[in-house]
Amino acid sequence: MIDLDAIRPADLARCDPAGMHAVIAGLPKQCLQAMAITEQSAARIPQRRYRSIVVCGMGGSAIAADILSSYLQDKLDAPVLVNRNYGLPGWAGPDDLVIASSYSGDTEETLSGFDRAVERQAAVFAITSGGELTRRCGERGLPCLEIPGGLPPRGALGYSFFGILGTLLRSGLIPDCRAEVVEAIKLLEELAAEYGPASPASANRAKSLAQQLHNGMPLVYAAVDPLAAVARRWANQINENGKMLSYWALFPELCHNEIVGWEKLPEVRRQTRVVFLQDEADHPRNALRVKIVKELLDPYCPGLHTVTSRGPSLLARLFSLTYLGDWVSLYLAYLNGADPTPVSRIGELKTRLKEAR
Numbered sequence: 608m609i610d611l612d613a614i615r616p617a618d619l620a621r622c623d624p625a626g627m628h629a630v631i632a633g634l635p636k637q638c639l640q641a642m643a644i645t646e647q648s649a650a651r652i653p654q655r656r657y658r659s660i661v662v663c664g665m666g667g668s669a670i671a672a673d674i675l676s677s678y679l680q681d682k683l684d685a686p687v688l689v690n691r692n693y694g695l696p697g698w699a700g701p702d703d704l705v706i707a708s709s710y711s712g713d714t715e716e717t718l719s720g721f722d723r724a725v726e727r728q729a730a731v732f733a734i735t736s737g738g739e740l741t742r743r744c745g746e747r748g749l750p751c752l753e754i755p756g757g758l759p760p761r762g763a764l765g766y767s768f769f770g771i772l773g774t775l776l777r778s779g780l781i782p783d784c785r786a787e788v789v790e791a792i793k794l795l796e797e798l799a800a801e802y803g804p805a806s807p808a809s810a811n812r813a814k815s816l817a818q819q820l821h822n823g824m825p826l827v828y829a830a831v832d833p834l835a836a837v838a839r840r841w842a843n844q845i846n847e848n849g850k851m852l853s854y855w856a857l858f859p860e861l862c863h864n865e866i867v868g869w870e871k872l873p874e875v876r877r878q879t880r881v882v883f884l885q886d887e888a889d890h891p892r893n894a895l896r897v898k899i900v901k902e903l904l905d906p907y908c909p910g911l912h913t914v915t916s917r918g919p920s921l922l923a924r925l926f927s928l929t930y931l932g933d934w935v936s937l938y939l940a941y942l943n944g945a946d947p948t949p950v951s952r953i954g955e956l957k958t959r960l961k962e963a964r
Contacts, residue, residue, distance in 0.1 A: 609944070624946060626948070628804065631762070641765050642769050651750055652778040657704040659687075660686070662688070663690045663707050668708040668717070669689055669691050671708065671764055672771070673836030673840075674836045683781060700729055711736065725749075732750050734771055790919065791918065791922045817934075823910060827841040827855040828881055
């Protein structure tokens with residue numbers, strides 16, 4: 608197994624030629640830039656009472672909306688719903704705000720939702736780095752926040768999340784949360800040093816956890832409220848960066864089905880590693896469920912790991928766990944001898960879908 612502490616800057620050019628390390632390390636700066644972009648942009652959302660906020664997006668763009676939904680659930684009297692599909696839910700219409708979030712601007716599912724929102728006369732706002740989404744907004748005179756391009760969509764979380772959050776804030780649709788934003792970014796800056804390659808595994812939770820998950824299949828367990836989005840992000844990042852199968856499930860639902868699945872297939876159980884994500888806002892009964900499930904799984908699983916969020920505010924805590932997962936996925940790529948950036952199967956799928964038209 609590769610020694611993560613032995614990786615030097617010169618080695619990164621070999622094992623990480625496209626620079627995913629730099630993308631992850633740059634998240635704090637990206638968050639700051641996103642807030643600055645929203646301050647300078649003329650793109651605003653009409654200020655009125657919306658029945659719901661529907662965010663159309665896929666992949667890295669959608670996960671930003673998931674985290675946004677978790678963060679805003681106690682700050683809004685309207686739900687934030689994420690639409691990972693073509694079109695829109697049948698009820699969405701003039702009383703709703705639809706946010707089309709596509710980093711490339713060419714995500715076909717998101718463009719489909721955008722077109723349906725226009726047809727139904729919903730309030731529409733877009734966030735993208737360009738592409739077809741920018742063109743369609745320009746044609747219709749709809750507000751569009753343009754963010755810097757050139758990154759893998761999963762590497763643009765700071766732009767996607769804080770671009771939407773900052774616009775909602777500037778449009779007067781959410782309470783002032785600037786202090787929490789500053790607090791969260793400061794914590795990310797500290798964690799970038801703590802989790803970076805220069806920090807040894809003995810003091811680096813990202814490295815040590817990646818070593819423990821390596822050669823296994825990580826399952827990510829968390830309470831649905833407030834960590835559902837973070838659990839999904841962990842699994843997705845391990846899939847895309849680490850090139851490993853990873854899955855996520857949520858308390859309390861997994862207590863009603865998934866725990867039974869541990870009874871058979873011992874050869875699969877031996878290869879499974881479970882990461883429990885925990886936060887101080889977890890419901891007390893879910894915290895108790897986590898404790899009991901750990902005890903139930905202990906005889907079956909060789910690796911049970913617990914990670915607790917850090918930071919005083921919910922925003923800081925959500926991003927502290929999200930950021931740790933990003934670094935873990937990067938180190939898993941290195942341990943697997945994989946370049947973390949390319950996602951060739953996604954590219955092949957898109958090519959074949961385009962040919963099928």
